[in-house]
Amino acid sequence: MLLKSHSQKFILLLGLFLILAAAMCASIVYGYARTNWTIAFKAFTDFNGSNEHIIITSVRLPRALIAALVGASLAMAGAIMQALTKNPLASPGVFGINAGAGFFVVAAVSIFHVSSLQAFTWLSFLGAAAAALTVYFIGSMGREGLTPVKLTLAGAAMAALFSSLTQGLLVVNEAALDQVLFWLAGSIQGRKLESLIAVLPYVTAAFIICGFLAPKINVLTMGEDVAKGLGQKTGTVKIFAAIAVIFLAGGAVSISGPISFVGIVIPHLARYFVGNDHRWILPYSAVLGGILLTVSDIAARYVVMPEEVPVGVMTALIGTPFFIYIARKGFDRA
Known part of the structure; x- marks a missing residue:
């Protein structure tokens, strides 16, 4: 743990908020269409209907907001999953929750021709819940019960099963392939403000749930028996934690597709700063996740300009070495 006192943790958290705000501002200003800080400022204070002003207010602003929200959601979901499962590799991507949510959306598009944003949101929640329950059931089988491995x-x-099923549907339905291929790679390019508004109530509810659960998760990480001995209703805590993860991961996938590694990397970085207190881990994860995805999205615009790389590719480049390190470190201890 790098920071010892509450004042140090608060000051750094405030600094990270400022970095996130700066990254979001940079996301609004920089891209293929050449704009600058003056043009961006005037787009909000003296809108004149020019192409630059329309791009800033209608394309880049929603994109910056979505990047921050999706990054925060995935990072918080990963932090909760790692705490409850005592698994350093736990995240919506590794546990197949993102893949399950993505499969349900692709199935709805290719089979039932669904196009409603609200429908995408609920289908993502349903797919995330189905994947989470299935993984928990399979992981609990056997005499040893639930183990990290x-x-x-x-x-x-x-994750492999849902990904294979998704690819099978897309092979059969080429029209659906055109609709969702870039989304499946994990991308926030072209996402509208309506996509954010559709999931905002559910993600906000998940943030509130996480705030109430943080001290209870601290107790639960001490062990099931200890938590019960202190009077905690562990089953209720786990149910609400699962609801929060489903809302966070499902909401993120419905907007941006299945973006990997954010949920693995960020909680470990948060714990490096503040230790194992989830009252700090969760807000740190939210801010750091927003920073990671926003900065990755900016970088994705410049790698092969004038084309764009899906932001999921950028997070994979960052996260894969870290995943290998954590996998070796975690399983060497198991």
Whole structure:
């Protein structure tokens, strides 16, 4: 743990908020269409209907807001999952939750021709819930019960299954392939403010749930028996934690597609700064996740300009070495 006192943690958190705000401002200003800080400022204070002003207010502003929200959601979901499962590799991507949400959306598009944003949101929640329950059930089978290794293997298996089913649907339906291919790679390019508004109530509810659960998660991480001995209703805590993860991961996937590694990398970075207190880990994860995805999205615009790389590719480049390090470190201890 790098920071010892509450004042140090608060000051750094405030600094990270400022970095996130700066990254969002940079996301609004920089891109293929050449704009600058003066043009961006006038787009909000003296809008004149020019192409630059329309791009800033209608394209880049929603994109910056979505990047921050999706990054925060995935990072918080990963932090909760790692705490409850005691698994350093736990995240919506590794446990197949993102893949499950993505499969349900693709199935609805290719089979039932669904196009409603609200429908996408609920389908993502349903897919995330189905994947989470399946992984938990499979990981609990056997005499040893639930273990980090079994959970990881079950999650990897379900992620592979849902991904294969998704690819099968897209092979059969080429029209659906055109609609969702870039989204499946994890992208926030072209996302509208309506997509954010559709999931905002559910993600906000999940943030509130996480705030109430943080001290209870601290107790639960001490062990099931200890938590029960202190009077905690562990089953209720786990149910609400699962609801929060489903809302966070499902909401993120419905907007941006299945973006990997944010939920793995960020909680470990948060714990490096503030230790194992989830009253600090969760807000740190939210802000750091927003920074990571916003900065990754800016970088994705410049790698092969004038084309764009999906932001999921950028997070994979960052997260893969970290994943390998954590996998070796975590399983060497198991």
